[in-house]
Structure formats: structure tokens, C-alpha cells
Amino acid sequence: MEDRSWEKVDDWMRLYGDRIMRAVYLIVDDYHLAEEITQEVFVKSYHSLQNFRGEASPYTWLYRIAINLSRDYLKRKSKVKFLPLLAEEQHSDNLAESLEDKIARLTTGKRIRDCINKLPLIYREVIILYYFEDMKLSNIAQILKQSEGTIKSKLSRGREFLENTMRKEGLVNEEE
Amino acid sequence: MKKNEDFKDWLRENLQEETKEIYFSEEARNKVRESMHMSSKPVTASPRWWNKRVSLPRAVVSFCLAGLLLLTAVYTRTFFYVSPQEIARLEAQPIIFLHNGNIPFGALQHQVTASLEKDKGVGKP
Incomplete structure (x- = not known):
């Protein structure tokens, strides 16, 4: 039984390791931390395998572990940003570097990632799961253990927040 | 503003481009494997007595507890x-109450009282 568990987790690592790593990286914005968290995801899944009854897909279950661990790590590292602080940070960046230089330096992807990092964690998780992982709302609700209505609401607010941030960055234009 | 689907595709493509070089390294995978392997290894050293698992039947524990309560009540x-x-x-x-000189208060009081009356008591304290 022990050997089969080992093989199962090893299989999951092969199938989902990179995907989970990338999603966690977008959430925590730190490569080494993302790697550490991803390692812990699989170690934890190995130890908690008896809790996995196969009701959800392994990926959903692993993702739930990843989200919970990311939250814990971010709380410890105090990287969670709150809404009122975000505008000030943006202005301080502009003082150091002109917008044109910034645009020249950063790729669109990096700029989008910066905008996503400015989102509060509760919206960031949903945005990444929905837009980057292309998950259905029902799956996201299962992962985050919330109702679909709550997820829909967070997604809507998160998107609005993201678009406002992107507009300020010059990534998106006003609708004609 | 881009429409919903366009926005979604645009966002996803850019984020995928941004994370295309992010991989769960082989070194990290080996660490996980090592951790799993260590967990599944049988423990060779016998635990000391305070780390050993103790298992008592529920009836024995209940009987001892009741006995202890009874003894306490008797005591x-x-x-x-x-x-x-x-x-x-x-x-x-x-x-x-024993005061200085181990003389009980009552005796001391009696002595003082006796000394005040002429024909009573042994003598003055």
C-alpha cells in the first residue's frame, strides 16, 4: 500500500507539478517560495492520501492544498496587500522611473503579472484560477470551498480591480 | 475594453508567456521523493518507554478512576x-494558644487576675 501511494504521488508530480508551480508562482510572486510550496504540496498530499476519497479530481485536491499553503506562507511573510495601500505604492514607483522607460523595460506579461500582484489575495486566487488555469466556476468553488455565487462575485470585483490597475498602467484602453 | 472572451484569452496568453520558463525542477522533485521515502522507512530504533504507545482497555481505565474517586471520598x-x-x-x-514561654493564654490571664486579688493566686507573674 505504501509503495502504491508513493507511485501515485510521483505520477501526480509528473502530471501536475509544472502547472501547480506556475500557478503558485503567480500567487506568491517568488520563484523559490513557489518551489518550496509546490514541494510541500506533494509531500502533504502523500501524508494525507487517506483523506483523498476521489470525489474531486486529484488536480482540484492538490490545488486546494497549494492555495492553503500559499495563503499560510504569505501571511507569514506579510506580503498580503490591502486595498487602501495599493494606490500609494503605484505612485512611488512612478517617481523613480518614467512611464516610457518602464514600458520599454517590461514585457506585457510582466506588467500584467505586476497588476495581478497588486490585487488583494482573495481576488488574485480567483483571477489566476479562472483566467490562467481556465477553470470552471464550479471547480474554483470546490477548491476554495466557497459557493459559486461568492466566486462569481469575487471574480467580478477582481476583474474590475484588475482592469482599473491595467488602465493606469496603460495596458488597456477605455471602451469606446 | 476587450470583450470577456478576448480579455480572457489575452490575459491567459500573456501569463503563459510570462511563466513559460517556470518549471518544477528535478531537484525539487527529488526532494519530495526523498521526503516520501524517509516517511515510509520503518523505524529501526525502538522508542524509549516514554515514547512507547500505551493502550489500556476502557473498562480498566473506568474501574481505576471509579476506585480513585471512592478512595478520595472515604479519606x-x-x-x-x-x-x-x-x-x-x-x-x-x-x-x-501558646504565647511566649509556652504559657497558655488562659493560664497567663489567670495569673494576672490572681495577682490583682489579695487572697487569690500563687504570686505575682
């Missing part, structure tokens, strides 16, 4: 009947 006379006469006797027991 403290919790369930013993104390008659009013016994209470009175206990309350009537003299309480003697």
Missing part, C-alpha cells in the same frame, strides 16, 4: 454521616 469522609452531637463535641474542643 475525606464525604459520604460519612456526622451527627449533631459529634459536631458539638468537635466545636467544644479547647483551642489553646
